[in-house]
Amino acid sequence: MSAHAALAAPPAPLQTIAPAPNVSAYVQEAGEGLHMLHLMVEGVHCGGCVRRIERALSAEPGVVAARVNLTTRRLAVTWRGAATLGEALVGTLARLGYRATPYDPRQLASGDAQAERRLLRAMAVAGFAAGNIMLLSVSVWSGQVYEMGAATRSLLHWFSALIALPAVVYAGRPFFASALGALRAGRTNMDVPISLGVLLASGMSLFETIRGGEHVYFDSAVMLLFFLLIGRYLDLRARGKARAAAERLLALGAEPVTVLAADGRSQVMPADRVAPGMTVLVAVGERIGIDGRVLVGRSQVDTSLITGETLPQTVDPGDPVFAGTLNVAAPLRLEATAVGRRTLLAEIVRLMEAAEQRRARYVVLADRVARLYAPAVHGLALATFLGWTLVGGIAWQTALLYAVAVLIITCPCALGLAVPAVQVIASGRLLGRGVLLKSATALERLATVDTVVLDKTGTLTLGRPSLDRRMQIDRAALELAASLAGASRHPLARALCLAAPGVPVASSVEEIAGRGLRLATSEGEVRLGNREWCAVAETSESSSPELWLARPGRDPVRFAFVDPLRPDAGEVIGELKRRGLGIELLSGDRAPAVARAAAALDIQDWRGACTPADKAARLQELADAGRRVLMVGDGLNDAPALAGAHVSLSPSSALDISQNAADAVFQGERLRPVVEVLDVARRAARLIRQNLGLALAYNVVVVPLAMLGMVTPLVAALCMSASSLIVVGNSLRLRGRS
Numbered sequence: 001m002s003a004h005a006a007l008a009a010p011p012a013p014l015q016t017i018a019p020a021p022n023v024s025a026y027v028q029e030a031g032e033g034l035h036m037l038h039l040m041v042e043g044v045h046c047g048g049c050v051r052r053i054e055r056a057l058s059a060e061p062g063v064v065a066a067r068v069n070l071t072t073r074r075l076a077v078t079w080r081g082a083a084t085l086g087e088a089l090v091g092t093l094a095r096l097g098y099r100a101t102p103y104d105p106r107q108l109a110s111g112d113a114q115a116e117r118r119l120l121r122a123m124a125v126a127g128f129a130a131g132n133i134m135l136l137s138v139s140v141w142s143g144q145v146y147e148m149g150a151a152t153r154s155l156l157h158w159f160s161a162l163i164a165l166p167a168v169v170y171a172g173r174p175f176f177a178s179a180l181g182a183l184r185a186g187r188t189n190m191d192v193p194i195s196l197g198v199l200l201a202s203g204m205s206l207f208e209t210i211r212g213g214e215h216v217y218f219d220s221a222v223m224l225l226f227f228l229l230i231g232r233y234l235d236l237r238a239r240g241k242a243r244a245a246a247e248r249l250l251a252l253g254a255e256p257v258t259v260l261a262a263d264g265r266s267q268v269m270p271a272d273r274v275a276p277g278m279t280v281l282v283a284v285g286e287r288i289g290i291d292g293r294v295l296v297g298r299s300q301v302d303t304s305l306i307t308g309e310t311l312p313q314t315v316d317p318g319d320p321v322f323a324g325t326l327n328v329a330a331p332l333r334l335e336a337t338a339v340g341r342r343t344l345l346a347e348i349v350r351l352m353e354a355a356e357q358r359r360a361r362y363v364v365l366a367d368r369v370a371r372l373y374a375p376a377v378h379g380l381a382l383a384t385f386l387g388w389t390l391v392g393g394i395a396w397q398t399a400l401l402y403a404v405a406v407l408i409i410t411c412p413c414a415l416g417l418a419v420p421a422v423q424v425i426a427s428g429r430l431l432g433r434g435v436l437l438k439s440a441t442a443l444e445r446l447a448t449v450d451t452v453v454l455d456k457t458g459t460l461t462l463g464r465p466s467l468d469r470r471m472q473i474d475r476a477a478l479e480l481a482a483s484l485a486g487a488s489r490h491p492l493a494r495a496l497c498l499a500a501p502g503v504p505v506a507s508s509v510e511e512i513a514g515r516g517l518r519l520a521t522s523e524g525e526v527r528l529g530n531r532e533w534c535a536v537a538e539t540s541e542s543s544s545p546e547l548w549l550a551r552p553g554r555d556p557v558r559f560a561f562v563d564p565l566r567p568d569a570g571e572v573i574g575e576l577k578r579r580g581l582g583i584e585l586l587s588g589d590r591a592p593a594v595a596r597a598a599a600a601l602d603i604q605d606w607r608g609a610c611t612p613a614d615k616a617a618r619l620q621e622l623a624d625a626g627r628r629v630l631m632v633g634d635g636l637n638d639a640p641a642l643a644g645a646h647v648s649l650s651p652s653s654a655l656d657i658s659q660n661a662a663d664a665v666f667q668g669e670r671l672r673p674v675v676e677v678l679d680v681a682r683r684a685a686r687l688i689r690q691n692l693g694l695a696l697a698y699n700v701v702v703v704p705l706a707m708l709g710m711v712t713p714l715v716a717a718l719c720m721s722a723s724s725l726i727v728v729g730n731s732l733r734l735r736g737r738s
Contacts, residue, residue: 129167164218292334330513442663446681455633456587524552
């Protein structure tokens with residue numbers, strides 16, 4: 001992937017940018033005299049675009065906030081004043097060169113799908129053309145050694161032109177369109193010098209072909225387009241996956257709900273049409289679509305999406321429930337308290353988007369170098385042209401040829417490979433150890449980590465309960481309890497069945513929602529469930545997950561459950577500490593369970609019962625203190641923190657939304673990949689800096705030769721190939737280290 005930030009740029013439209021019609025119809029009231037508008041902005045491709053838009057809109061009178069999400073290209077702007085100000089704000093975007101329309105996820109997905117197909121076709125054309133032109137170029141270069149005749153060389157140049165020119169026109173459209181859109185708005189982006197170099201190289205090559213010249217650069221122009229298109233396509237695909245995950249998350253709270261009228265009649269309606277105060281019926285196995293409180297019923301609700309805790313929570317009348325959670329035990333009647341964008345689920349999405357906006361401002365090292373590199377190269381090319389024309393006294397055509405040679409020989413092949421070569425090798429090494437890197441900037445950010453924040457359930461632990469001290473439990477009691485547990489889908493019941501495999505399920509077992517199971521026998525009723533259900537007094541032991549077995553005439557038997565730590569969790573935490581990294585534990589689980597895990601792993605800084613907002617706020621506190629945080633988590637409640645951390649890691653058992661919010665995903669039951677990814681990142685950072693130094697040294701040597709007119713296509717090809725091979729060879733050192 002090229003070092004240029006422009007690789008992420010979607011094609012900008014060639015037509016004149018105009019405000020979107022009827023924008024005022026989409027303005028929403030935000031209370032206290034505020035209005036809000038959500039827009040989809042075309043042409044946003046990097047952190048620079050985000051900053052440009054936010055600065056321009058924030059400077060407008062009345063604007064309170066303007067935030068752009070780079071992944072979804074959604075602009076949320078809030079202002080104080082008349083609703084009609086929205087049209088003026090869209091006009092401001094048009095003057096900047098960005099076209100804005102009311103935000104529509106379906107339109108965005110459709111547009112991205114079309115853009116992917118266009119990029120694939122362009123990439124195929126450029127790749128086909130580059131391969132064939134390179135064969136012809138090799139023949140020409142060989143002919144310079146074996147004294148090829150002028151007529152044969154000219155024929156090969158014409159064949160190259162016949163292949164290259166249509167390919168440049170077709171495959172270069174994404175870059176040309178973006179550059180033209182930027183110039184029309186009175187600004188530049190990295191597509192401007194790319195387009196200039198490609199067009200000049202192609203134009204001068206055609207001119208040299210017509211006049212029978214010796215040197216043409218069709219191969220360089222088309223090859224550059226091919227590699228740039230690969231990077232652009234991969235970036236667009238990555239954004240599409242991240243956006244799709246966020247849309248799936250919102251869909252959890254958008255399922256239809258059943259509303260009960262005062263006369264008892266029911267009506268199914270979309271969740272966003274439910275008004276606070278309405279009564280909602282939630283069946284067993286149904287996902288709750290609104291935030292509310294329980295009016296009638298007692299059940300258990302799977303809140304793992306929100307809290308990260310694997311065990312269902314018992315809810316009684318008066319208890320709150322949230323959109324996106326799952327009712328698993330008995331029907332409930334709820335009073336709606338919040339719907340749509342006011343639910344806790346929607347708040348988690350907003351936290352994620354805000355975190356992604358902060359991360360979008362991060363600029364990779366190669367891009368920072370490229371900001372200075374491109375203007376310098378084009379300045380030298382201009383100096384070459386003016387110097388040979390005004391001082392050297394040669395024809396302008398020859399002077400322009402020398403200037404183009406400067407552009408070609410300084411084509412950022414080595415610079416473009418400096419980061420991707422290391423990334424590819426590092427990614428391959430990590431993939432072999434079960435770690436998938438998902439972000440182009442993850443390695444650089446991982447190399448600077450000084451603090452590691454971990455979730456508990458599913459991250460430090462395996463995320464599934466298992467029976468504790470089962471060898472101390474009477475075998476007959478265990479088998480009887482397992483026979484009852486086989487009739488339930490509760491996580492603790494399933495864990496009990498796993499502890500006694502092969503035990504047949506008892507017939508006629510009745511499950512009481514929120515309490516447990518019971519079975520009528522000739523000796524009396526046998527119960528398996530919580531303390532209250534089995535008439536056991538509360539003790540200090542009740543802080544851990546448990547089931548009790550009550551039998552007529554016998555003492556109750558306690559089955560305690562633990563969520564076991566990953567096998568190497570203690571070893572990994574110790575290694576991280578020895579490397580001087582700060583360790584914190586943030587969990588949505590109950591404080592006693594978090595305290596036990598922290599004590600077992602010797603983690604001093606821990607917090608339990610954390611909400612998604614709590615986790616995101618803590619990471620922001622650490623960032624404000626100058627800490628560079630690696631967040632490791634797996635649940636929906638971790639997603640905003642994963643998106644907002646300096647860099648993030650998620651296990652493969654995590655939810656899709658968490659995996660897409662993270663920069664890397666690791667597989668297996670071991671925590672060792674956390675240490676491995678930090679080691680590889682630090683080694684990769686050293687190699688990237690070395691590669692950038694080698695690339696710049698190459699330019700220091702060859703640019704003066706090109707400016708003096710001493711570079712032939714053969715020399716240029718050898719120089720560029722040699723610089724690329726040196727960079728790749730240096731990067732391969734990462735693969736050989738243990």
